[in-house]
Structures are given as structure tokens and as C-alpha cells.
Amino acid sequence: MIETDDYVSMMMNGTAWYNRPGPWPVMKLELNPRPQISGKIHSRGGLYAYPQHRKRGLAYAATRLMRSISLMDNIAWTVSQTSRAGVSKNLPIDVFGYTYCELAFTNARIPFAGKPVDVYFVTVSGAEMAAQLSGDIDWLRMRCNQDLSNIAAAWRGAQRHDQAVEPTRLTTVA
Secondary structure (H helix, E strand, O other): OEEEOOHHHHHHHOOOOOOOOOOOOOOOOOOOOOOOOOEEEEEOOOOOOOHHHOOOOHHHHHHHHHHHHHHHOOOOEEEEEEOHHHHHOOHHHHOOOOOEEEEEEEEEOOOOOOOOEEEEEEEEEHHHHHHHHHHHHHHHHHOOOOOHHHHHHHHOOOOOHHHHOOOOOOOOOO
């Protein structure tokens, strides 16, 4: 967790990733208008799922778990960065639930890339996280007697909810 009055400035000078400004000039911000991100901020690390473990709802569930924990600490924002490849698949919005995704830097030098890359800045506010989680809980409550593998299918968006949720295959043993 980071507490700051101006997270975007921390990204520009590299202190969002390092304890001190990076050895490069301040990066030119492409965002216009510049978002005001301040308060208690959870800057999440990346989530990498090996190909054989993808399409199972892991990213969706892990993100929701992380946000639930963050909200216990009164987090104002969750922020992250993503690549052009992630944005082209609409992952920040559709899978991770971010509500803001814009190009922040072109040819940026950041720790997780070996070469200059385009960086997209993604955010979701604490209030938006709480609303999303509330909707998720309501959705699960309505389907609490359904097979969890079908719920995961609905979560990942591979099917419409009404197609994914079918009568339970679980049995009760007396």
C-alpha cells in the first residue's frame, strides 16, 4: 500500500516502482486530463497464469479476493499498469474490473520490461470496487446451489450467465 497525494507523479519519476526516482528523466505523461489519484492506494503486482491454467476464472477470482482484502484497509484506489497486448484483449476492463484504462507513457522504461514499452494506466476506485463486489455477492447468492465449475465459466465471461448456470450436479450425502 502507498499513501500519497499524487500517485501519477510517482509513476512519472519512477518512485511508484523504486524507493527513489529512477536514473532516467521524468517520463512524459500522455494522460490528458491527468487523473487525480491520491489517498491510500493499492498498487497491485501483475498476475501471470500459465497457459494451461487460463480460462478457469482464476484472474477474476484472485482479483476479487485481493480487492476484498484491500477494502478492509479503506483503500481509496487500486492502480496498475498493463501492456498494449492486455488492452487489445480488453483484459483490464472485462477480467480485472478496472474502470479506467488509458495510455500513460510511450517508450517508458519500467522495471518489468527489458526495453522501452507503451504503458497503459488502469484504476478502479474503492467505491467502484465495493459496488462490483456487492454485485458479485448478489450474483453468487442467487446461484448458491449451482455447480461451482459452471459459476467459474460464467465469471470468466465465456458464456452468458443464463447459459453457464444449470441445475446442480452436486449431491447431498446423508
